[in-house]
Amino acid sequence: MDYSGQREKKTIAFAVKAFDLAAFCSSQRYLEFEEPPIAVDFHVRNVTEILGLAHKGTPDDEVRRLWFQLSAELSEKTGKRISPLTPAF
Helix, strand or coil: CCCCCHHHHHHHHHHHHHHHHHHHHHHHHCCCCCCCCCCCCCHHHHHHHHHHCCCCCHHHHHHHHHHHHHHHHHHHHHHCCCCCCCCCC
C-alpha cells in the first residue's frame, strides 16, 4: 500500500482494523491481507527495536515485512490465524 503521509497511514490502518474486527464478529474469521496495512509509528518501531527485530534506520517497509512474517510464523505454529491488525488480548 502506498500512503501519502503518516497521519493518513494511521487513519487507514485504524479503519481497516475496525472493519477486520467487525468482519470477525459476524463471521468468526479474520480478513486475509497480503501485507499488514499497519503504520510504522513510534510504538510499532519502538517495540520492533526493543525485540531486536530491527534497528534505528530500518525502512518502514522492512518493519512491516518483519511483522507480517512474524504473524505468519505464529499462525503456522499455533494453527490459528494471527493477524498483525488485532491485539493479542
